[in-house]
Amino acid sequence: MDLLEVSNVSKTYGSGEAAVKALKKVSFSVSKGEYVAIVGESGSGKSTLLNMIGALDVPTSGKVIISGKEIFSMNDRKLTIFRRRNIGFIFQAFNLIPELTVEQNIIFPVLLDYQKPDRKYLEELLSVLNLKERRRHLPSQLSGGQQQRVAIGRALITRPSLILADEPTGNLDTQNSSEVIALLKEASRKYEQTIVMITHSRSIAQTADRVLNVSDGVLTDLGRAQDVRGTSVMRGPEWKGDCE
Amino acid sequence: MKSYLSLIPISAKVRRRQNLMTLLCIIFAVFLVTAVFSMADMALRMEQARLTEKHAREFTFQAMMDTTMGRNLFLLAGALFILILLAGVLMISGSMNSTVAQRTKFFGMMRCIGMSRQQLKRFVRLEALNWCKIAIPVGLVLGTVITWALCAVMRFVVGEEFAMIPLFGISPIGMISGIVMGLVTVLLAARAPARQAAKVSPMAAVSGNTENKSRTWHAVRTGRFPIEISLGAHHAKSARKNLFLMTGSFALSIILFLTFSVLLDFVGYLLPQSAAAADITITDEAGVTGINCISPETIETIRGMDGVKNIFGRRSLFEVPAELGKEGLPQVVDLISFDDFDLDALKKDGRLKKGSDLSKVYGNNGSVLVISDPEAPLHMGDTIQVNGEPLTVAGMLKYDLFSEDGLSQGRVSIITSGETFAWLTGITDYSLVMVQTAGDVTDEDVAAISGVLEEGITLKDGRELRTSGTYTAFVLCVYGFLSIIALVTLLNIMNSISMSVSARSRQYGAMRAVGMDDRQVTGMIAAEAVTYALSGCAIGCIVGLAASRMLYNLLIDGRFPYAVWAPPVSRLLIVLSFVAAATLAAIYAPAKRIRNMTITATINEL
Numbered sequence: 001m002d003l004l005e006v007s008n009v010s011k012t013y014g015s016g017e018a019a020v021k022a023l024k025k026v027s028f029s030v031s032k033g034e035y036v037a038i039v040g041e042s043g044s045g046k047s048t049l050l051n052m053i054g055a056l057d058v059p060t061s062g063k064v065i066i067s068g069k070e071i072f073s074m075n076d077r078k079l080t081i082f083r084r085r086n087i088g089f090i091f092q093a094f095n096l097i098p099e100l101t102v103e104q105n106i107i108f109p110v111l112l113d114y115q116k117p118d119r120k121y122l123e124e125l126l127s128v129l130n131l132k133e134r135r136r137h138l139p140s141q142l143s144g145g146q147q148q149r150v151a152i153g154r155a156l157i158t159r160p161s162l163i164l165a166d167e168p169t170g171n172l173d174t175q176n177s178s179e180v181i182a183l184l185k186e187a188s189r190k191y192e193q194t195i196v197m198i199t200h201s202r203s204i205a206q207t208a209d210r211v212l213n214v215s216d217g218v219l220t221d222l223g224r225a226q227d228v229r230g231t232s233v234m235r236g237p238e239w240k241g242d243c244e
Numbered sequence: 245m246k247s248y249l250s251l252i253p254i255s256a257k258v259r260r261r262q263n264l265m266t267l268l269c270i271i272f273a274v275f276l277v278t279a280v281f282s283m284a285d286m287a288l289r290m291e292q293a294r295l296t297e298k299h300a301r302e303f304t305f306q307a308m309m310d311t312t313m314g315r316n317l318f319l320l321a322g323a324l325f326i327l328i329l330l331a332g333v334l335m336i337s338g339s340m341n342s343t344v345a346q347r348t349k350f351f352g353m354m355r356c357i358g359m360s361r362q363q364l365k366r367f368v369r370l371e372a373l374n375w376c377k378i379a380i381p382v383g384l385v386l387g388t389v390i391t392w393a394l395c396a397v398m399r400f401v402v403g404e405e406f407a408m409i410p411l412f413g414i415s416p417i418g419m420i421s422g423i424v425m426g427l428v429t430v431l432l433a434a435r436a437p438a439r440q441a442a443k444v445s446p447m448a449a450v451s452g453n454t455e456n457k458s459r460t461w462h463a464v465r466t467g468r469f470p471i472e473i474s475l476g477a478h479h480a481k482s483a484r485k486n487l488f489l490m491t492g493s494f495a496l497s498i499i500l501f502l503t504f505s506v507l508l509d510f511v512g513y514l515l516p517q518s519a520a521a522a523d524i525t526i527t528d529e530a531g532v533t534g535i536n537c538i539s540p541e542t543i544e545t546i547r548g549m550d551g552v553k554n555i556f557g558r559r560s561l562f563e564v565p566a567e568l569g570k571e572g573l574p575q576v577v578d579l580i581s582f583d584d585f586d587l588d589a590l591k592k593d594g595r596l597k598k599g600s601d602l603s604k605v606y607g608n609n610g611s612v613l614v615i616s617d618p619e620a621p622l623h624m625g626d627t628i629q630v631n632g633e634p635l636t637v638a639g640m641l642k643y644d645l646f647s648e649d650g651l652s653q654g655r656v657s658i659i660t661s662g663e664t665f666a667w668l669t670g671i672t673d674y675s676l677v678m679v680q681t682a683g684d685v686t687d688e689d690v691a692a693i694s695g696v697l698e699e700g701i702t703l704k705d706g707r708e709l710r711t712s713g714t715y716t717a718f719v720l721c722v723y724g725f726l727s728i729i730a731l732v733t734l735l736n737i738m739n740s741i742s743m744s745v746s747a748r749s750r751q752y753g754a755m756r757a758v759g760m761d762d763r764q765v766t767g768m769i770a771a772e773a774v775t776y777a778l779s780g781c782a783i784g785c786i787v788g789l790a791a792s793r794m795l796y797n798l799l800i801d802g803r804f805p806y807a808v809w810a811p812p813v814s815r816l817l818i819v820l821s822f823v824a825a826a827t828l829a830a831i832y833a834p835a836k837r838i839r840n841m842t843i844t845a846t847i848n849e850l
Contacts (some may be wrong), residue, residue, distance in 0.1 A: 047844075056757055056843040077761055084759025095754035099478055101463045109759045111471035138463055154758060 003161055003194045004030040004053065009062030011048050011217075022048040024217040025062070030210075032161070035185065035195045037208035045217040046198045047166055053196060054087055054164045055079050067161055084109050088155030088163040088193075090184075092170035094147040096139040096154075102126075103135040106153035117157065125153050128187060145176030149183065156187055163188060165197040169204065181207060252371050259343070265739050266339045267375050270426055272735060273332035274383025275390070276728060277425040280324045282391035282418030284317040290409040297408075324725075325421065329429055331732045335739060336433035338489075340372060342743035344437040348444050355446040365438040372434040373427070380426040387422055388414065394724075398717065406713055469771075472764040476771025479744065487776065490740055494780020494823055495787065497733035501819040502788035502812065504726055506795040511718045513804045515711040520556070520589035522678030523707045524690065529700050534560055536673040538701055543677055545696050551689030553682045556583040557674035559665050567629040568622065568656065577630060577656045580646075581665030586678075590641070590659075599624055600639025608663040611638035615645070615659070617652040630658065631668050643806040650806035681707065730822060738830040741773050745834035749841065757843045766835040777827045781820060789816075 011023040022045045030036050040046045051057040053064055055071050064071050066086060074082060096105050106125065107117040126132045129149040139147055148168060155163050165184065169177035181204050188195050197208070205211050211222040256263065288308050295303050308314045344351070351364060359367070395413070398406040464478040480487055528535045536559050547555050559581040566577040582590070584606060591602050596613070601624075604611035612635050614622050622628070626637045635658070643650035646657065666672050679693065685707075694703045745752070752765060760768075789811060796809040 051844045054757075077763075080756075080759060080761040084761075089757050091754070091757075095750075095757070097475070097751060097755065099462070099464050099475070099482060100466075104463065104466055108471065108755075111466060112759050112761075112764060114470060136463075 001032055002029040003032040003034075003067060004196070005063075005065040006049075006053065007063045007065075009049070009052055009059045009064060011045075011052065011057070012060045021217050023052070023059070026214075026217075026219040027062075028212060028219060028221060030194055030196060032194055033188075033192050035188065035207075035209045036197070036212060037205040037210070038196065038198045038212045038214060039200070039205050039222075040214035044214045046214045049214060049219070050164055050166050050196065050198055053162075054089060055083050081113075084112055085158055086160050086162060088158065088160040090148070090151050090155050090163065090165040090168045092167040094139070094144075094151045094171070096147055096150055098139055101136050101138060102131055102142070102150050102153075105139065105150050106157050108154060109158050113158075121159075122157070125156060125187075128190075129153050129183060143176075144172050145179060148172060148176070148180050152180065152184055152187065156191065156193070159191055159193075161194060163193050163195045163197075165195065167198050167200060169199070169201065177201065177204070249367065249370060252367065252374050256371065256374055263343065263375065265742065266336055266343065266372075267379050269332060269335040269339060269735065269739070270375055270379035270430060271383045271386065272731070273328055273336075273429050274380050274422045274426040275386040276328050277325055278384050278387025278415075278418045278422030279390045279394070280321050280328075280418075281421040282387060282413070282415035283394060284321040285415035285417050286391065286395055286410055286413050287317055288314055289413060290406065293408045293410075321421075325425065328728075328732075329425065329432075331736070332425070332429040333433045335732075335736050336372075336429055337436055338736075339739050339743060340368075340433060340437040341440065342746060344368065344441045346746065347441075351441045351444040352446055355444060361442040364442045364444075368438040368441045369431065369434045372430045372437075376426050376430055380423055383426060384419055384422045387418060391415070391418065397720075401716075406717060470764075470767070472760065472768040473771040476768040477775045479748065479768075480772045480775035483744070486740070486744060487779070490737070490776035491779040491783060493733055493736050493740070494777055495784035497729055498781065498784025498819050498823065499788040499791055500729045501726055501822075502784075502792040502815060503795050504722055504729070505812065505815050506792050506799065507722050508719060509796065509807075510799045511715060511722075513800055513807060515715045515718075517593075517712060517715050518589055519592040520586050520678065521680070521710075521712075523681040523685075523705075523710065524679040524693065525704045525706060526677040526679070526697065526701060527675065527704070529702045534562055534675055536560065536671050536675045538674040538677050539698075540672055540674070542696065542698065542701075543674065546677075546679065546693055549689065549693055549696075551681050551685030552679055552693070554585055554680040555677065556585040557662075557677040558582060558586065559662070559669075559671055559673065560675045561665075561669050561671065564630055564669075566631075566656075569626065569628060570621070573622075574654065574656060577628075577658050579630065579658050579660060579665060579668065581660050581662045583662050587659075587661065595641055595643075595645070597624075597640040597642055602639055604636075604638040605659075605664075606661050608661070608667050610634065610664065611636045612664065613637075613639045613641060613659040615641045615643075615652050615657040617644070617654065617656070622656070628658075633668055635660075635664075635668075650804060730826075734826045734829065737773075737776075737826050738833065741769070741776075741830040742834045742837075744772065745769055745838060749838065752838045753841065753843050753845070756838075762839045765838050766831065769835045769838070770831045773827045773831050777823055781823060784819075784823075785816065788819075 006029065007027045009023055009026045010021070013020045013022055026045075026049060038046050038049065048057065052059050053066075055064070058072060066082075069082070071079060071082065097108065100108060103122070103126070104111075107122060110117045123132075126135055129152060131146065131149055131153065134142060134146060139150065142150065148171070151168070155165075163184070168184070169180055172180060184195065184197075185207065187193070197204075199205050210224060213220045213222050288305070291311070291313055292303050292305070292308050295308075309318070354364060354367070355361075392412055395409050395411055398409050399411060462478075462482065464474050466474050468474070469477075480490070526538060528537050538557065543555055543557055546552055561579045563576040564579050566575060568574070568577075587602060587605060590596055590613070596602060600613070601611075602613075605613055610633070614637050622637055622640070624637055624640060628635050628637065641659070644652040644657065647653070660668065681689070690703070690705055690707075697703060752760075752768075755768075756765065792812060793809050796807075800807045801809070
């Protein structure tokens with residue numbers, strides 16, 4: 001069953017002669033529990049696509065359906081609540097709230113929903129993310145890897161069906177990158193979550209179930225990661241930060 | 245591009261929106277100073293014209309400046325200049341600091357590609373001066389137009405002694421002061437931000453904004469309030485310097501409002517304005533108001549004459565035997581009659597004590613008003629006997645209208661209606677007749693009134709002694725000053741909250757990305773603003789009330805013994821509603837900006 005369905009999504013910035021077509025009729029779908037990596041050169045439209053899927057930005061045309069719901073047919077308030085409950089975000093720059101502790105940062109989306117966090121699940125997350133000792137620390141007292149683990153915790157706390165990660169290891173060293181990806185995979189497998197992740201790292205892309213390539217706003221499904229190891233896309237000059 | 249400084253106008257064009265607040269602050273400072281000095285100039289020109297007409301010789305501007313009025317006017321304008329300068333420097337410096345902080349990366353890049361610290365300082369300073377190109381002319385035009393409007397109000401609404409104020413005068417002093425104010429505030433205000441920009445390390449270009457410099461050390465307490473409220477309040481409390489400045493802004497406006505409004509009370513006591521103030525008084529020739537010698541027919545004759553707007557009279561009879569029904573009270577009273585118009589004025593002027601029922605006093609109902617005095621403790625509802633007739637006390641006056649200091653020194657004065665007085669004493673002639681003249685009254689009209697008076701009766705023309713113009717001008721000045729305080733506070737509060745929000749825009753973007761909705765964003769900004777407002781109100785009310793009482797004791801208590809300070813509840817309510825409105829206004833724009841900001845524009849920005 002498809003959890004995410006993107007159909008004919010286009011995005012144009014500006015108008016007239018200055019118009020830039022960032023995405024050109026992109027269509028693909030992702031099944032429940034699938035782990036998909038999006039690769040492509042800088043400026044190819046990867047982040048734009050991820051922002052559309054996460055309803056952070058609105059496409060010029062096309063549809064995005066998550067769990068059977070067309071997200072752009074909702075009004076702004078409903079969409080925010082939908083995003084809060086169904087989509088977990090992990091950013092390259094972590095984007096933690098500096099004045100909240102590790103624990104408060106993780107439960108932040110639940111607090112925004114005026115709900116009480118599930119303490120058992122929180123303890124489990126803190127333990128999986130190896131943050132139990134640091135629960136009362138502020139982000140400024142953590143290393144980059146630890147901060148990204150908090151961000152993962154925040155993305156998982158509402159048990160969202162879809163996790164969107166935009167270069168989650170972009171600011172991390174090799175050691176931390178592998179740890180974060182392993183954690184993300186473990187957590188998503190455990191809680192049956194779908195992951196769509198942008199990466200510049202070949203080795204990280206190879207850990208995915210499927211690889212999608214975006215080039216000049218056009219999306220190509222490269223198929224299973226194991227099958228595309230030798231392709232030119234996976235050998236491109238853009239690749240960096242490999243953990244291999 | 246001729247030099248690196250050519251970047252300034254280009255940068256100003258690109259950052260027009262961000263610089264709007266700074267621009268508004270400069271315009272505001274220039275406008276205020278231009279208006280203040282132009283008004284002082286116009287007032288002096290008015291006095292010059294008056295003196296020229298009176299003495300039939302020319303008075304130079306220099307000669308006018310040497311007069312007490314000239315010196316006082318420009319001293320006051322100078323004091324206001326300094327006040328506006330301080331407020332302007334604070335506000336402009338604040339908003340420039342924030343725009344510099346937002347551009348750390350840009351300044352870092354400039355340093356990276358070879359700009360020296362000195363060049364960077366010059367860049368920021370000249371950038372600030374560049375805004376003067378627009379702000380000063382706009383401020384000057386605004387200031388002049390407002391001066392014209394104020395002059396028109398003085399001339400046509402206040403009138404009287406202000407009838408000679410010039411209408412469309414251009415004041416060189418006002419213009420020069422405005423220009424000086426613009427340049428000086430900007431140069432002073434740009435010092436700190438220029439130093440701050442020069443401190444930016446070239447590393448900022450590579451490592452991004454150095455916004456983590458002020459690290460957070462205290463976590464938010466969650467649980468008691470919704471998360472957005474806790475966060476907003478924490479934002480306000482965590483930046484100590486900002487909290488202090490914002491609390492100070494709110495508190496200062498309340499304190500200034502409460503203290504300045506004491507001046508209104510002061511002028512009210514100094515130049516009491518009554519609805520029954522007379523332009524012409526008619527008494528017996530000796531000028532003694534105790535002799536009832538003016539016949540009602542004379543009043544009726546004058547009532548129909550040209551230039552008469554209102555006419556009313558008083559009769560009086562002193563030391564009338566009375567029984568006040570209480571031990572130790574004098575056995576005589578003074579009886580004074582008030583016509584209906586005069587009685588109405590007592591109510592309009594607020595001279596009756598709470599609980600007084602004036603309606604019972606009209607006609608011949610046996611009810612009277614008594615002047616309240618601690619030594620003659622009569623109360624409303626008491627019955628007294630005057631000339632053997634029972635009278636009921638239907639109301640009390642707050643103070644003695646007939647004595648200089650408002651105290652009755654143990655005498656009991658009873659105010660009756662004309663009818664009651666005639667019934668009690670049988671006297672129908674008046675001892676004092678008062679005339680309020682119409683706006684177009686001429687000296688001939690007054691002479692005609694004088695002509696109908698019987699022998700032994702004299703008329704005193706007090707038209708020149710009217711104080712209503714001075715009173716209105718003073719009240720306008722105080723209100724004008726209060727509005728300036730209010731405007732400066734409003735701008736400062738709006739600016740500071742807007743800057744505080746701008747500094748956290750990336751954080752707000754991230755919060756929205758993980759599910760904070762528009763209502764919660766507004767709630768968070770509101771919680772921050774309300775925290776400032778509440779702390780400011782608490783301090784403002786405590787200090788403001790104490791200052792109001794102190795000033796009241798200093799200015800009013802000594803001179804007017806019957807005056808008693810009471811907490812100015814209605815004024816407090818007015819200023820608190822203003823603060824509430826300013827807070828709402830301050831929340832609106834930044835909340836809207838964050839709501840309309842695209843989340844994607846901020847979240848991945850380093």
